[in-house]
Amino acid sequence: MLYRKMPKNGDKLSILGFGAMRLPVREDRSIDEPRATKQLRYAIDRGVNYVDTAWPYHMGASEPFLGRALADGYREKVRLATKLPTWMVNSREDMDRFLNAQLERLDTDHIDYYMVHGLTGGSWDKMKGFGVTEFLGSAKADGRIINSGFSFHGRGVDFAGIVDDYDWDFCQIQYNFLDEKNQAGTEGLEYAASKGLGVIVMEPLRGGNLADPVPAEVQEIWDEAPVKRSPAEWALRWIWNRPEVTVVLSGMNEESHIEENLRIADEGEPQSLTVTELQLVGRVERKYREIMKAGCTGCRYCMPCPASVDIPGCLEIYNNLYMFRKEMESKMMYATRLAGIVSADDEPHFASQCIKCGKCVDACPQHLPIPDFLEEVVRDLEGADLRARVETAKRMFVRK
Template identity: 35%
Template structure:
């Protein structure tokens, strides 16, 4: 495993993100499979473990605490995050932080972040003096390194780093080759470089989309290099070779994925024809992929229970196939996914939590109309 020098630490270039852990038949975390992954990660050089208060509907921290209990505390670096949008009073942050320590079964966090900052949630931070509070926890030794994760535009990122760069030792950004130019990831990365702020990368595979590109044409472009590299390898190496990257998080769901990713991070650098193939694949994916959903499931609190990420994934897959599937009915498959877009009450809760800023309500209407059209056509 390759490592990044950070302060007095060596951080594995590949980090284990615990937002997409293996699941059992009841939709809960499969603790046995997850434990196997944690053990394998630590035994094979991964030492950065990332969790958050709302991952897996609040269960991720409990799993991480249980899975790491058998390992020496000095054998890994644990990252957690404060959900700023859940704080209404100054005391809320304190209560959540204490709860996180208990759930993770630890006395301190090596890395602690203000979670998912954007233009809507940021005003809550200065209003409730969150950074001042986290300074106290850092001084007390219960936070070793303070940072923030962002799903924002360049103006806010620049403002926060200008005003609080002395406090934020690192930041977390969504960087991948699909978002690089299309959704402004490159500009955010360049701002981080301007401030000499190390970056932890999230969504390098864009919710798994780049590990298995939905467009057959895009796959052919990448396969055309004849290097034998996997689709995940293209995406992970694209990010890993950027200067200033502290760690790249991968939300791995299986041990096989973990083994492949470790091999990628121990493997060769990207060559020119692979970089050229990525540029061409992006153009194809831009035309084929219609909803930029990463499947993060931050919208899971939908009061109607609409399976938003599942619907978007289904729609993108159908779009990449030209809305024609010889093995069955696309509209029938959609109607089996219930509740679906027909059940949306347009409350807006999903949109307020979406890091990708997708106009979910309008998109669900479009999708519902498209599948009604497909039904009429017999698809």
């Protein structure tokens, strides 16, 4: 296992982190605790020392599971990370209530890496209004949290402002070879590192989609490489190639995937890929773009929409549906992200709200027929069961 230092505190963290969002489950969707515990402890025994969870993962069951799984001395072997659920906070008092509950659920007296969860520009302003900076300072002073950070799911244009607005220790961003210009992107990665923040990367495989299934035309490009690697290895090595990255999280739930990721993490040195190898990954990225139904780059020039449609969000999930062919997963993601359940304004942003005013078409640098694409989003991702999916999502993100 390779390790990299957290810039501000010198912590030596394993470059592979264990994400507890996608643990193995039984038929009833509850966590398969014996199997998950064995997997987690095996990874820790092999050198993984960063474990990440959050309040809503596994319908609220992830944190309590980790409290049990990290018994028998395993808690002392890892740095534990979890997050303040911003969408459920309505006062300064809520912050202490959630943190204290998380300490109990995780059966620990401190959180090593505590994040303000899923920030956007709007939700950061909301949390500041509630006193989150005072909360973080107080919780660090009394030892309930050791390092303060934030996870980010907003617009790239808002990222630097959040970085600069508080003395953060670290941040967590979505990053992979398809997301260089999406959300924080490469620009955000480099900016955070330049400010001395450790950077934790989530979704390195886009929820596993960059590893399996791989479109045949993409696999043909991977097969051209002189050094044979799996798609998962290419994707992980591409991220670890960046020296700005501290830890890459993987939501591992198959023993074979854990074994593979551990092996790859023995070789994930920064700047270890050749120019030719990086060019190969670039060709794969462009091929994925060709497969996409809509050529949206996520630049957000089309926003804000007069009808409150989250146009880039709709098109991102629509593209994922056709790139990765996971219909139920895409539909559930659409319901969760676009219903306003975890957004700062608590308002829906569905494609079906489009009024065809045409402002987005005029603003789009790619000159995309956005209203036409939104009609296809409605056809493929909404449907009669949308309300049921929204209600399921709400149950996932409510206080337990």
